[in-house]
Amino acid sequence: MIKHAPAFIVIIPLSMALLAPIMAKLSKALLRTFVVSAFIGSMIFSSLVLFETLESGRIFYEFGAWEAPFGIEYVMDPLNSIFAVLVSFIATTVAVYSREFFREEGWLKNAVYYSLLCLIVTGSLGMVVTGDAFNLYVFLEISSLSTYALIALGGQRGTVASFKYLQIGTVGASFYLLSIGYIYAITGTLNMIDMAERLQPVITSPAVLIAILLMFVGLGIKMALFPLHIWLPDAHSYAPYPLSAYMSGILIKIPVYVMIRFMFYIFNPTSEVIQSVLNVVGILASIAILFGSIMAIAQSEYKRMLAYSSVAGIGYIALGISIGNIYGLVGAVFHVLNHAFMKVALFFIAGGIYLRCGEKKIENFKGLFKEMPVSMYAFLILAFSMVGIPPTAGFFSKWYLINGAIMEGLWLFPIVIIISSILNAVYFFRIIENIFLKPADKSFESHVKSKYELPFSLLIPISLLSIGVLVLGIMNFELVANVIISSFPEVLN
Amino acid sequence: MSEVSLMPLYFVVIPGMAALLIMITGEKKPNIRETWTIIASISNVALVFYVLPRLLAGDLMQTARYSLVPNVDFFLKIDAAGMLFASLASILWVATSFYGIGYMRAEKKKNQTGFFASFAVCISAVMGISFSGNLLTFFIFYEILTIATYPLVVHSRNEESINSGRKYLAYTLISGQVFLFGIIWLYHLTGTTDFVPGGSIGTSGNPISLTIIFILLILGSAVKAGIMPFHGWLPAAMIAPTPVSALLHAVAVVKAGVFSIVRIVGFIFGFDLLNTLGIVDYLAWLAAFTIIVASIIALRQDNLKRRLAFSTIGQLSYIVLGVALANEQAFLGGLFHIAAHAFMKITLFFCAGAIFVNTGFKYISEMHGIGRKMPITMAMFGIASLGISGMPFTVGFISKWNLVMGSIAGGKIFYVIVFVASAMLSATYLFTIFVMAFYEKNDNFTEYGEVREDMLIPIIFTGIMSIILGINPNFLVKFYDLAIISAEIVSKGIGG
Incomplete structure (x- = not known):
């Protein structure tokens, strides 16, 4: 068994x-x-x-x-x-x-x-x-096609968003397929371990260079790395709530895994080509972080704000990959876990608010604390983690990323991270002010019948994930030292 | 000699538990809820008296190290400097608890549960700040303190308090991020963030990097310490209820910033390294500038709490200046002033709150002749004012004596002039209120009417303490001995 x-x-x-x-x-x-x-x-x-x-x-x-x-x-x-x-x-x-x-x-x-x-x-x-690199493509299409269909379940605007994502997503998947094609043509294998061995002698050849670039663009689209993120805000905001959570928490993280796998295990991370790709990733990631955070501030709808915040979140992860040393990668992988917990729970809360109070806009969140205290305390923990207040997990993501950046002498990145923390504080404390400090200016209409603020099927996942963010923060050493670090290839150690 | 002990953790956990119990008890049973605050604050004082003789006997209690991130641990450790701050906050927490309960009930404020819970969390964070064994642990509690103070600043829930809350967060969160950057860089450069008396860095290292790190770390602390030009949040935060201003904005939060500078100067960099780098002179200049300018601004304030806020800003820089002079005696004076200023300033704030509750007046121009109505309150106000200006036989004199001696010993006579000028200024802006209160007549205040007892007794306690500590600085808690021990190990670099 x-x-x-x-x-x-x-x-x-x-x-x-x-x-x-x-x-x-x-x-x-x-x-x-x-x-x-x-x-x-x-x-x-x-x-x-x-x-x-x-x-x-x-x-x-x-x-x-x-x-x-x-x-x-x-x-x-x-x-x-x-x-x-x-x-x-x-x-x-x-x-x-x-x-x-x-x-x-x-x-x-x-x-x-x-x-x-x-x-x-x-x-x-x-x-x-x-x-297997081609098998990976098959699974990529399985999940992508199902996602297109599910986004379309979100009503009229969902259909449009779905179509937009379908067009862009298909291009991304095709780029990946083309890249695999090139590599297959050179090495004659689709097995990743095999591929890694056979690529080393030819890593500088133009065909491999093209393959790497195609791979980068394809995965960049799928993980919504700036400027290839344009499909994301619509898809995230118009999809059904559970799916938005899953997309933001997991779907855009899987290409991150694929990127780590290819860049650090299959192509040689010390080669010049990969180094320059990683540099580009770093620049794009920095822009993504700042752009995503600023756009998030500009949104009036909570779900859309979270969508832009995900663009910034992917930026953090990509930044870690781009730093490329052990701390950077720990930061990237740790932030994948952390961001998954945070964003899924935040989208869950968005759905909860919609069901309980029928509200989507941040300005209407006034007085929500009185209506749904447990979810709002959960929101508080998650918001602190997004800003990076210790001892939540978000703080430790920042710790690893800044450490990695300083180690490589990349002085711009810590500054980007600091600015982004402050921008995060701006858009989360704006909501916290509404929820906790301002009195409700109207009565809410509920879409659910429940003795408590929300049915347990919503409340339990929300509480579990937000407590998880705290546990992940306090226990991060166990995870990092025993699991994450042991998973990296020797090149990094 | 140090042993593994859970003792430092109890200091942090007791107020934390109190916060939890307060939340659970809630709005419906106010008496039980307030009992938790009282029990926790008294337990913390009991802990102080349990630990103090052991500490003075040379027993440094330390928790086990818990790995937080690779190579950096979470641990708490009781040392003289930390004990000074923690025992101060514990004792004043008891006074403020009684005062706060009386104040909040007299004013019939809403959301009292949140108020007392946040207050307890703040104290818990202050205990953590006092006993942190390294900068990362310190930073965790420092940020918790930032967040836990926010609900207290915005307590009234009106437009003005929300704006003040924003201002407060903007200042503290941004500086917190800068602080974090400094900590990580320091860790990267030296491989440790532990606090070691006399400095953990040694005397080697790239001077440029070290200078920048020092600036980053000081920037991170300067906001909470109210050094100009980073003081803007402090007067704004005076919108909070008076007990908050009294304990947090005169003692706990601002002293956390100052204490952070104490740790950075004495326990990370050390006097020798800082004097070699020369950077610490600029900090001293900034502090001297703040002392004078804040005193001048204080003169012009008519709102009593605002005047006290600016007086706080000036007095905090006494401590910073003492620390920045980077010699043993000035350091001693600075450390002792943490305690001295706390007793005096909390008395002044308590008086301001009592006046407000009793008469509803906030402005000094309304307070002519108030001494006839509230003679005890105003007498205590007078004592504390004299203390702030450094009158002999008040606690303020002892710290100022050491500060002045320290600047002479360091050969920096200029700062003596600063101290003297500031003493003159503070006598002008505070003592005149006292004089005005007794020597002028006002039809509003014809008959005797003090504030309720649960507010009056804390005022008398802290007021009398300001005198007793001036005569015997080791009374009750041995603040002076703690400061001496701390200054000595820092200047000699004896490992602890």
Whole structure:
């Protein structure tokens, strides 16, 4: 059983996607239970693999017993195991959270939603666990196509946003495919480990250069790195609430993983080409951080503000990658985890506010504290983490990133991070003022019936994630020293 | 000699627990809620008296180290300087608790639960700041203090207080980020952020980097310490209820900034290195400038709390100047002034609050002849005013004596003139209020009517303390001995 764990991680949600329509016809409650259990199943197997890899390094799983490099191989090391755990954990919270948004809908809509959600999660997990560059493309398309469809569920404007994302996203995926094509033409292999070996002698050739650039642009689009982020604000704001959370928390982080994998494990990070790509990433990341934060201040709608804030969040992560030393990468990976927790919970709260009070605009959040105190305390923790107040996780992201930047003598980056913290404070304290200090100027109309401020299906994920942000901050040393650092290639140490 | 002990943690946890219990008890049972504040504040004082003899016997209690990030730990450690600050805050917390309960009830303020809870969190953070063993631990509590003070500043929830809150956050958060940058750079350069008496850096290192780091760290502290031109938030924050101004904006928050400078100068850089770099002279100049200018501005304020705010800004720079002179005696004077100024200034603020509760007057021009109505309050006001100007037999004299001696010992006579001029100025802007209160007649104040007892007794306590400490500076808590020990180990660099 444990031997097949890497396969189970992907197969469980995939089978669930197929079963979803049948179950929806039978009972919606049954469907919800099964989807949540499926994601928990993935999480258990990912955790098992993570513990295994921490002990033994890498795990190889040959799919259908076809030996690599001919067959498709899943390769798991601490780096992608931790991503797999994160993806399946967030997917579980999203599945739990979705209940209230689709409870009133008919079976067909439920079937479509949960089936597509399972497919998205399958795609995300698949991209993480696979050791085959083309297989990764397949999973990328699985998750992307399902996402396009799900964004369109968000109504009229959702359809437009979805179409916009579809066009841009397809271009991104094609760039990635082209890049793989070039590499295949040069090395004759799609297996990543194999590829890494065979690329070293030819790393300076123009074809590889083109492949690297194509890869960079393709992944840049998918992870919404400035200036390739233009699809993101619309897609995030018009998608259904649970999906916005998942997109911001996970979907834009997976390409980050792919980028780390290719830049630092497959291409040689010490080569000149990669160094200059990383420099460009650094400049774009700095602009992304400042641009995202400033645009977030300009928004009047809470969800859209979070979307722009995600652009800045990706900037932080990309900044860590660009710094390229051990501290930088720790900062990047740690911020992936941290940002996933924060942003998912913040989007969850957005949905909660909408259900409970019917409000989307920040100026109407006055007096919310009296209406939903628990969620608002959670919001407080998350906002502090976004600003980077110790001992929340956000502070430690900054600690690692600034440390890495100073170590490399990149003096601009700490300044960017400092300015961005202050901008974050501006847009979060504006909301905190409304929520906590100003009295409500009207009565709110609720869309849910619940004895408490929100049903438990919303309240539990929100509380869990916001407490998680604190735990992640206080316990970060355990995570960083035992898991994250051990996952990096030797080049960095 | 140091042992692993949880003792420093108790100082932090007790007020933290109190905050939690206050939140849980809530608005409906105000008496039980206030009991938590009282119990916690008295327990902290009890801890002070338990730890103090052990500390003076040379027992440095330290918590186990908890790894926060690779190579930097979270740990708390009780040393003389930290003890000075923590015992000061603990004792004044008791006084302020009674005073605050009386004040808030007399004024029938809303949101009292949030008020007392935030207050307790602030005290918890101050305890953490006192006992932090390194800069990262220090910074964590420093930022918590920033955040926990915000709800107190915006307590009235009106337009003006929200604007003051913004101003407060803008100043403190920005400086906090600069501080963080400095800390990380320091860590990167030296591999440690631990506080070591006499300096953790040694005497080597790239002078340019060290100078910039020093500037960054001082910038991070200067805002809370109210050094000009970074003082703008302090008068604005006076919008908060008076107990907050009294304990936080005259003692805890601003002293946290000053204490941060004490740690940076005495425990990170050390006198020798700073004198070699020469950078510390500029800090001394800035402090001297602040002392004079703040005193002059204070003269022109008609709002009593604002006048006291500017007086605070000036007095804080006494401490900064003492520390920046970077010699043993001036350092001693500066450290002792942390305690001395606290007792005097909290008395003055308490009096201002009592006047406000009793009569509703905020402006000095309205207070002619108020001594007839509130003789005890105004007498205490007079004592504290004399103390601020450094009159012998008040606590202010002892710190000022050492500061003046320190500047002479350092061969910097100019600063003696600054101290004397400032004493004249503060006598003018504070003592005149006292004189006015007793020597002029006003129809508003014809009969005797002091403020309620739970406010009056703290006023008398802190007022009398300002005199007793002037005669015996080691009374109750051995503030003077703590300052001497601290100054000695810092100047000699004896490891602790």
